[in-house]
Amino acid sequence: MEKANQTHVSEFFLLGLTSDPQQQMWLVVLFLAMYLLNVIGNTVIIAAILGDRRLHSPMYFFLSNLSLVDICFTTVIVPQMLVSMLMQNKAIPFAQCIAQMYFFVAFGITDSFLLAVMAIDRYMAICNPLHYTTTMSPRHCVLLVAMSWVVSHFHSLIHTLLMARLSFCGPNTIHHFFCDVQPLLTLSCSDTSINEVLAFTEGSLVIMSPFLFIVVSYVWITRTVLRVPSGRGRYKAFSTCSSHITVVVLFYGTIISVYIRPSSTYSVTKDRIVTVIYTVVTPVLNPFIYSLRNKDMKGALRKVIGKAEQPGPSFSPNRMTSSEQAGAE
Incomplete structure (x- = not known):
């Protein structure tokens, strides 16, 4: 009877x-x-890699x-947010x-x-350069990327199905700029214990x-590099x-601070600011980094x-670039 009502x-x-119209405009x-910087920058990166044979490496x-x-x-996030601020229509x-x-x-x-x-x-390029070609073969690279996509979407599907089974009977105001897991859980009027346990464990x-x-990987890389006799070789x-370490610190530093903790410690103001960093700022910085x-x-x-550039050597997906070879020496 309670559910029926x-x-x-x-x-x-x-x-x-923000709800301030002037702040919304800027x-x-x-x-x-x-x-636009994100889309253009990352598109140029993809085009450069596809168009230059020297970059056809793992x-x-x-x-x-x-x-x-x-x-x-x-x-997934920014266009909806821009439309919402421009049209002053916050409903989704x-x-x-x-x-x-x-x-x-x-x-x-x-x-x-x-x-x-x-x-x-x-790790393979620096610590095991002799086995690099075999281990990071085109087939293995494609499998690693495919597994990344499949596991991620399966993980998201589980959370989505569990979220869809919850009841939302008001209030329906999300104190965020997009639909995230934690803000939605706080609005549910049904038992969210399964969702929270899954979010915190799985x-x-x-x-x-x-x-x-x-x-x-970087512990082993550091150990290997420190054994290199010359300072130039270590550098x-x-x-x-x-570049990879910089992106990892930016991405995981913000992700862990938001998600690896109970939903009871969720902070609207703090988490919105941190979320902007990994959803908008970090993807913009990646091409430059x-x-x-x-x-x-x-x-x-x-x-x-x-700009004119001499053509590179023939396609070899297993070949290491000059920067990779320098790191492996």
């Missing part, structure tokens, strides 16, 4: 980052600029997939909200797994497992990992924007 919510209202300009294959996921990750249908949550979780976890795969690639496992792979080896200190990428980018 409950009214199922048909839509939610996203409060966004936020629209800021987030639109960052979104490391850049993984980077192109990371760039694609970064575009999808931000596209229930089904659309659940769909946004699904793709946000799926692409976020895919990002996490790809960063782990890239760490494994650096969710922590899915997020932390790639992070542990990254940490272990070259570490320089091939610096991976290209500024990479000579091979700089050359490919010059080629993309129309």
Whole structure:
């Protein structure tokens, strides 16, 4: 009888980052600029990798997939947020909200797994260069990327199905700028214990497992590099990992602070600011982080924007680039 008297919510209202119209206008300009930089920057990265044969190696294959996921990750959130602020319409249908949550979780976890795969690639290139060609073969690289996508979407599907079975009978105001797991759980009028246990156990496992792979990989990389006799050789080896380490710190530092804790400690103001960093800022920075200190990428980018460059050698997906070889020595 109690359930029969409950009214199922048909839509939610996203409060966004601010209710001040003046602040919303400059936020629209800021987030639109960052979104365009994200799409253009990551698209150029993908085009450069596809167009330059010197970049047809495992490391850049993984980077192109990371760039694609970064575009999808931000596209799930930012366009809806911009429309909401411009049209002053904060309503989002229930089904659309659940769909946004699904793709946000799926692409976020895919990002996490790809960063782990890239760490494994650096480990093999530096610590086991003689077995690099065999271990990081084209078939193995495709399997690693495919597993990253499949496991991530399966994980997201579980959370989405469990969220869809919950009852929402009011209030229906989400104190966030998109439909995330924790804000939705706080609005449910039914028992969310299963969702919270799954988020804290299985969710922590899915997020932390790639992070542990990254940490272990870099422990072995550090041990190997410190054995290199020349300071120049150590610098070259570490320089091939610096971009990846920077992205890992930005991504996991914010992700862990938001999700690896009970929902009772959820803070609206703090978590919205931190969420902006890994949903909008980090995907924008990734193209710059991976290209500024990479000579091979700089050359490919010059080629993309129309500057003349000598043709590279024939396609060899197993061949290590000059920066990779320097790190492996």
